[in-house]
Amino acid sequence: MADVTASEGTLRRFLHGLPGVDPVGLEARAATLGTRSIKTTAKAYAIDLAISMIDLTTLEGADTPGKVRALCGKALNPDPTDRGTPRTAAVCVYPDMVATAVEAVQGSDVKVASVATAFPAGRAALPVKLADTKDAVAAGAHEIDMVIDRGAFLSGRYLEVFEEIKAVKEVCGNARLKVIFETGELSTYDNIRRASWIGMLAGADFIKTSTGKVAVNATPANTLLMLEAVRDFRELTGVQVGVKPAGGIRTTKDAIKFLVLVNETVGEDWLDNHWFRFGASSLLNDLLMQRQKLSTGRYSGPDYVTVD
Amino acid sequence: MSTVDRLSVLKTYKLFVGGKFPRSESGRVYEVTDSKGNWLANAPLSSRKDARDAVVAARKAFGAWSGATAYNRGQILYRVAEMLEGRRDQFTAEVADAEGLSKAKAAAQVDAAIDRWVWYAGWTDKVAQIVGGANPVAGPFFNVSSPEPTGVVAVLAPQESSFLGLVSVIAPVIATGNTAVVIASERAPLPALSLGEVLATSDLPGGVVNLLSGRTAELAVPLAAHQDVNAVDLAGADAELARELEIGAADNLKRVFRPRSVDFSAEPGTDRLTAFLETKTVWHPTGSLGAGGSSY
Numbered sequence: 001m002a003d004v005t006a007s008e009g010t011l012r013r014f015l016h017g018l019p020g021v022d023p024v025g026l027e028a029r030a031a032t033l034g035t036r037s038i039k040t041t042a043k044a045y046a047i048d049l050a051i052s053m054i055d056l057t058t059l060e061g062a063d064t065p066g067k068v069r070a071l072c073g074k075a076l077n078p079d080p081t082d083r084g085t086p087r088t089a090a091v092c093v094y095p096d097m098v099a100t101a102v103e104a105v106q107g108s109d110v111k112v113a114s115v116a117t118a119f120p121a122g123r124a125a126l127p128v129k130l131a132d133t134k135d136a137v138a139a140g141a142h143e144i145d146m147v148i149d150r151g152a153f154l155s156g157r158y159l160e161v162f163e164e165i166k167a168v169k170e171v172c173g174n175a176r177l178k179v180i181f182e183t184g185e186l187s188t189y190d191n192i193r194r195a196s197w198i199g200m201l202a203g204a205d206f207i208k209t210s211t212g213k214v215a216v217n218a219t220p221a222n223t224l225l226m227l228e229a230v231r232d233f234r235e236l237t238g239v240q241v242g243v244k245p246a247g248g249i250r251t252t253k254d255a256i257k258f259l260v261l262v263n264e265t266v267g268e269d270w271l272d273n274h275w276f277r278f279g280a281s282s283l284l285n286d287l288l289m290q291r292q293k294l295s296t297g298r299y300s301g302p303d304y305v306t307v308d
Numbered sequence: 309m310s311t312v313d314r315l316s317v318l319k320t321y322k323l324f325v326g327g328k329f330p331r332s333e334s335g336r337v338y339e340v341t342d343s344k345g346n347w348l349a350n351a352p353l354s355s356r357k358d359a360r361d362a363v364v365a366a367r368k369a370f371g372a373w374s375g376a377t378a379y380n381r382g383q384i385l386y387r388v389a390e391m392l393e394g395r396r397d398q399f400t401a402e403v404a405d406a407e408g409l410s411k412a413k414a415a416a417q418v419d420a421a422i423d424r425w426v427w428y429a430g431w432t433d434k435v436a437q438i439v440g441g442a443n444p445v446a447g448p449f450f451n452v453s454s455p456e457p458t459g460v461v462a463v464l465a466p467q468e469s470s471f472l473g474l475v476s477v478i479a480p481v482i483a484t485g486n487t488a489v490v491i492a493s494e495r496a497p498l499p500a501l502s503l504g505e506v507l508a509t510s511d512l513p514g515g516v517v518n519l520l521s522g523r524t525a526e527l528a529v530p531l532a533a534h535q536d537v538n539a540v541d542l543a544g545a546d547a548e549l550a551r552e553l554e555i556g557a558a559d560n561l562k563r564v565f566r567p568r569s570v571d572f573s574a575e576p577g578t579d580r581l582t583a584f585l586e587t588k589t590v591w592h593p594t595g596s597l598g599a600g601g602s603s604y
Contacts, residue, residue: 292535298559299360301536302367 001237005201008159015158015197021189021225030220033264034257043256047291048086050255050283051078053273055113055244057092057281058308059120059212065100067308068093072104074306079288081304082295088284089273090143094119095132098139113143113178117168120182120211122147126164133171144168145178145279147211148195150185158198165202178206178244178277184216192222196229199241206242212279217247220257227265240269246279252290255283281308321351321497323358323521324504326365327514332522333357340498343408351497354522356530359489362518363536366460366487369515374457374485378433385429385483388510392422395506399471399499406470406496420573421475428479431581435484439582443589450592455585457485458563459538462531464524466543466572470496473572474503477543480580482516489518489537491528491544497521525549532556539563539584543570 004014038046056075058067072091079085090111093101101112114136118124124132133144146168152160169177179199183192199207207226210217223245230241243262249255255278262270270276285305292300321340322329336353352358373381392399396418404414440454461481466473470493481488492500504519520527524544532540532553539562542550550567557564565583570576 298533298535298556299363299530301363301534304535 001201005159005162008157011158011162011198012156015194018190018193018197021193023189023221026189026225027221030224030261033224033260034220036257036260038256038260044291044294046256046259047252047287047294049271050252050259050278051287051291052086052089053276054088054278054280054284054287055090055092055246056088056284057212057246057279059092059094059115063094063097065097068097068100069104070306071308072101072110074284074308075110076105076108078284079291079305082291085288085291089277092145092279095136095139095141098136098141102140111142112140113145114139114141115145115147115211117146119145119147119180120213122149123151126167129164130167130171133168137171137173137175141175143176143178143206144172145180145208147180147182148199150182153186153191153195153198158194161195162198162202165199165204169203176205177203178208178242179204180208180211180246182211182214183209183218183222184214189222189225192225193229196226197233200229200233200239204241206244206277208244208246208277208279210245210247210279212247214247218245218249218258218279220261223258224261224265227261227270230270231266240275242275242277243270244277244279249278249280250282251286252283255280255287319349321349321501321521322504323352323354323362324501324507324517324519325358325362325515326368326518327508329504329508330358333361338522340496342405348405349498351501351521354520354527356527358520358522359527359531360534362489362520363460363462363531363534365515365518366489367536369513370457370459370487372513373482373487373516376485378436378485381483381485382429382432384511385425385432385479388506388512389422389425389429391506391510392418392425395502396422399502402499402502403471406493406499407468417469417472417573421472424472424475424576425479427576428483428581431480431578432483435578435581435585438578439585440587445591448594450594451589452592453587453589455484455582456588458584458586459486460536461486461488461539461541461584462528462534462537463488463490463541464528464544465490465492465500466570467493467495467524469493469572471499471503473543473570474500476570476572476576477541477580478517480576481541481584482512483581484585486539486584487516487518489531490520491524491531492519492521493544494522494524528553529556532562533559535560537562539565541565541580541583542567 058071075088075091090113092113095114098114116133116136117129181195234240288305289300332352332354334355337350338353340348340351399418400415443451445451533556
């Protein structure tokens with residue numbers, strides 16, 4: 001695949017040579033897979049799996065060290081009334097909160113993910129983005145969530161986007177890199193497919209739908225498209241890349257729909273929090289309420305989960 | 309086309325949840341008959357999930373409704389009476405069918421129901437003076453109690469009185485700022501489902517009243533056990549069901565209003581109005597008693 005990224009021209013030819021997406025077919029397939037009925041033991045399994053896949057996120061201007069510590073507490077022990085509840089995969093915070101989060105989750109398997117590269121707009125010079133990333137890595141982040149330069153992508157400067165991801169990947173060191181495309185700003189499904197390939201070619205460990213800061217975030221259709229991309233990429237190169245839908249996934253029902261998509265598109269290899277994540281905050285509470293309902297038989301309520 | 313050829317348009321009775329008119333999530337319906345067994349309509353046969361969705365809607369509506377001024381709530385309840393007045397004939401016919409009453413007797417029931425909305429509309433901004441107020445305490449405190457709504461109330465509407473009874477259990481619950489999930493009379497749910505259309509056009513925010521039709525026992529059990537329901541009115545439960553529901557309700561210490569024989573045509577009193585209230589008491593220090601003995 002090295003020759004594909006040899007020049008602007010070859011990369012463009014490759015990306016524009018990818019098969020076009022049939023939007024009607026894609027959305028219909030995503031919708032059909034969303035109608036599966038998952039009940040009883042399968043539901044219990046799906047809920048625990050979904051909890052273990054959450055990147056518990058707080059990305060607010062008003063974040064304080066106290067709030068980040070509380071979030072970490074929740075990631076470590078999501079339901080204090082049931083210690084059998086799995087931990088979330090990670091907490092996701094801004095770079096300046098990484099040190100606080102790392103200290104709070106120390107000694108556990110909960111990872112600390114940090115957004116970087118002038119999240120969420122990504123409108124900064126490359127050296128600034130690299131410094132942002134280095135800062136987060138130095139503070140101990142295990143994972144970096146970067147945003148691509150949508151402006152460059154939309155004006156067709158694909159190689160620039162590619163080089164930027166590559167540069168960020170280099171400064172990540174051992175940290176895993178998630179590349180956010182902000183699918184809501186890419187306008188077409190064809191663009192999402194192209195962006196996915198740029199990300200994977202540049203060495204992304206994860207491809208991620210969105211920042212959660214725009215109107216359209218993760219949808220079943222765009223996640224299905226990205227799952228197809230990682231499936232095709234592994235067939236072609238043997239390299240497995242993870243997928244992370246983020247933003248707008250708030251209910252257990254939604255989360256289970258995504259898990260069905262994963263199982264039906266890429267299979268069990270991805271049904272693990274090393275390869276699939278949910279970027280979410282309020283989703284966890286709904287999962288916990290559903291979990292309580294399954295174990296007690298009574299509908300739970302927001303009074304019985306922590307408010308964050 | 310001559311008028312003789314015209315097919316009448318039958319109404320599809322639907323639930324009223326969150327200000328919308330959905331069918332039952334289960335897709336089920338059941339046949340509703342009049343008192344002589346003649347078919348009237350198919351009503352939705354709600355499922356546990358409909359009940360859960362209704363609780364979510366009621367919880368969502370609670371903040372704004374309980375925070376609305378008492379005066380505003382009164383205006384809206386009065387508006388319900390106004391809207392009902394305009395559809396008096398429709399409700400008279402529905403009540404007559406449902407309960408096997410003569411037209412005159414059914415009309416009297418509807419009139420009494422309309423008056424009941426007005427009666428409770430008047431209570432909204434007066435209930436605090438009756439059950440709250442300043443308390444004399446032995447200390448340098450100004451001590452004041454005020455009633456606050458309990459929260460989401462699951463209401464089992466009376467089985468026999470399909471409309472007057474229904475209004476008599478809904479109005480007191482929402483007058484004080486609670487939101488309600490109501491299970492209509494199992495045998496005669498049509499007046500209740502039509503009431504949804506009235507509530508939807510009375511400036512009542514969506515979700516404040518949610519109306520479900522179906523098997524009372526099937527819906528009441530998950531509601532009584534629901535951790536996000538704060539109180540239950542068991543008006544429509546028989547003794548055996550009431551016992552089971554009280555046990556379910558005990559788990560999260562719900563307020564329970566036990567079934568009792570009520571003449572719904574009589575003036576209702578404040579029993580139901582004050583049943584779903586919590587008293588908040590504030591102790592405000594006024595400083596130590598001065599040499600003169602005054603605390604102010």
